[in-house]
Amino acid sequence: MPALFFAILSEAKPWIQKTNAKPISHSGKFRIYQKDSMYITITGPGKIPMALAVSEFAHLFGKEERKKMKVWNLGIAGSHIPNTKIGEYFWIHKIKDYNTGKDYYPERILSSKIQKETILTTFDNPIAKIKNENRFQVLTEQELQSISLVDMEGSAFFEAASLYFPLENIAIGKVISDFLEATFCQQETVQTLIENVLDPLYQEWIEPLPWSTDDLFETKFWPELETKISNLRLTETMKHDLKKSLRFFYLRYPNSNIPLPNLETIPNIKSKQDLKLYIQNWKNQLHV
Template identity: 65%
Template sequence: MPALFFALLSEAKPWIQKTKVTPLSHSGKFRIYRNESTSIIISGTGKMAMALAVSEFVSLLSKDERNQTKVWNLGIAGAKETLGKIGDFFWVHKIKDYATDKDFYPERIVSSSFPKETSLTTFDKPIAKQQNENRFQVLTKEEWESVSLVDMEGSGFFEAASLYFPLENIAIGKQISDYLEGTFCKEDQVKQMMESILDPLYEEWMTPLPWVKEDPFETQIWPELCNQLNSLRLTETMRHDLKKSLRFFHLRFPTSPIPSPQWETIPKIQSKLDLKIFLDDWKVKLHV
């Protein structure tokens, strides 16, 4: 299951509409949207918020799921005029955290319809070429010469994601939104820019990782069970917890049939309590 991390809702909107993901009802602090095949997470601005969002999302996954999850951070970024045009998209092969002076090196994208690569510097404040009423951080001449793309989340995303996911599963891509004039982009502008790169990136994002083999649980077992359980109207949390239990049994006993629940009791389910009892009884069989 691929996962996309965005700082802003305006960046994520085209992807939410494309994938038809819905909000996950959970006890966490961040907005997580999911369907049966994808996840989209919105962190809010700042590297700390992004790192926490990554950690919260990871708590929903098993170790096996983490190894098979492609995780990307996409969004807008400021840039020097010499780098490219507004709307140009770049993969990031180096990240510098300005505050800590740490460098991070994401794996290079081997094949993409967007071939450009560059470095990214993550700052704790918005950056501008010169001081203005918005009080953006202004760089020295030496600092200005060393930057390429500029954002506020990249280092937080990569440092957190690399703790939980294989490095080859992680990628960061940024689209030039401005030339650091000291103004904020409007939501509609951001949405339009992200829409312009969505279709080709979507195909690449949905392409399975080359080292992940077809999973019969995902392609056969789980879809068949979902069809049988369709009338129960499970919440996203119930669905997620049940799927984890089913996968747990399948991983332990890959050649054994998954124990069936008490299908005959389904017509008698009238309340959430009845549904919970039905699921709990089934999980007992799955965790033998």
Template identity: 60%
Template sequence: MPALFFAILSEAKPWLTKLDAKPISHSGKFRIFQKENHYIVISGTGKLSIALAVSEFAHIFTKTERNQMKVWNLGIAGSTNSEHTLGDFFWANKITDVSSQRDFYPDRILNSKFQKETNLKTFDRPVTKDHTKDRFLSLNENELQNISLVDMEGSGFFEAASLYFPLENIAVGKVVSDHLEGNFCKAEDVETMMAKTMEGLFDEWKTPLPWVSADPIESIDWPIVESFIQNLRLTETMKHDLKKSVRFYRLRHPHSQLPFPEEPDKSNLKSKTDLKNYFDKWRHSLHV
């Protein structure tokens, strides 16, 4: 189950289009899109926003599910290096939160098509070399030494994600969008750069983590259950609870067929009460 976190829509849009992900209905603040077991989250700008989005998203899942989830933060970043071409992609191998001076060290992605790595510093405001730009934090040459890329989300994402997901499941990657000239990027330019990077990263992101064994519930049992319930008006919460019951049954009975209610019983469901009783009886049969 891979998940992607973006700060803004223009960063996420090529991925949403490629995945054909749709927004899910939930009680939280942040926009979450889903296609099967693939998720895309848009947090808004800033490290606090993305940290809150990570927390909200993580609480949708069990610890077991989170342990099997690949979680990436992708987006644009400014570069201090004039030799970095606009659109270049880098994995962050060191992330520094400038305010707290805390450092974070993501694991390397050894088999990625993109092999460039560099350090990333997360600021609370957009950064520029131009001292005439009032809306930006202006830095002089001395302050820019030993800085490669700058953004506003990386440290917030990584620190929050490390509370809920295994460190080896987390990665941060950035596309060079500017050289700190002090101009906000146009949405269409961001989409173009992110789309180009996505073509090389899409399959990598969708590929299951190599250390996570295949889940028979997802690959074998759940598709059968989904086919059975397709005409039942189960809520997302009911589906989530049903999947937990199926997993409980499979752990106790690894070689047995799943118990299903009698097919004619489905046609006798006239009310929400009928559906709830039907559903509860089915879940009970998975726990005996």
């Protein structure tokens, strides 16, 4: 079952027309469209609406149904990537939340016909590189050096989706709509940008998940790993997040050994900060 999340109607409209999806009747706040086993949700702009919409949608399904669901967030984004053009599409392999400083690592679609990928930075406000009367947040030249694509929902989508759906089922893709000139795109322009990349993405979206949803990881590999790292004394939250990353690697690279950190250095971990750094470095190896 594939599901799509869009911030605004003009992003979603081409997909709604392509699938002939119709609004469903439910008790929630957000607009959800359905055609057979395909779902499209319009969340409204911003991190909070996106996170709430993902949660509301997820609660329409049981845990076993969610395991089999491919979950994507698509939409437009501003670009500060050199030599790019309006309408270019990128898969996102890393998201940085500008306000919290947290990093997230979505699935990289290696089999996609569209091979370009980059980093997305999520802001709480619209972003510009020049002063303007539209009250955009203006970034300095130094801040722009670390920016590729920008949006206002990506980090919230991924953080919320990863609470309900397997990490390996989640993906984010963005179409360049502007170069941070402090202007808003017209609805017709947004629709055209999405339409131009719809056909190849649609075929990939409706394809079944490329891995089995069996529980071999749960019954064999995770219990063995959990024993090896028992001395780390992870909190339940840290253990849950690490387990998702390990399962991601296991399903993505079924013929490879799961990379382990140097377990002999565990006695050198003296503080909570040391532990967080140790786990983060390990997770970085799992999201290659």
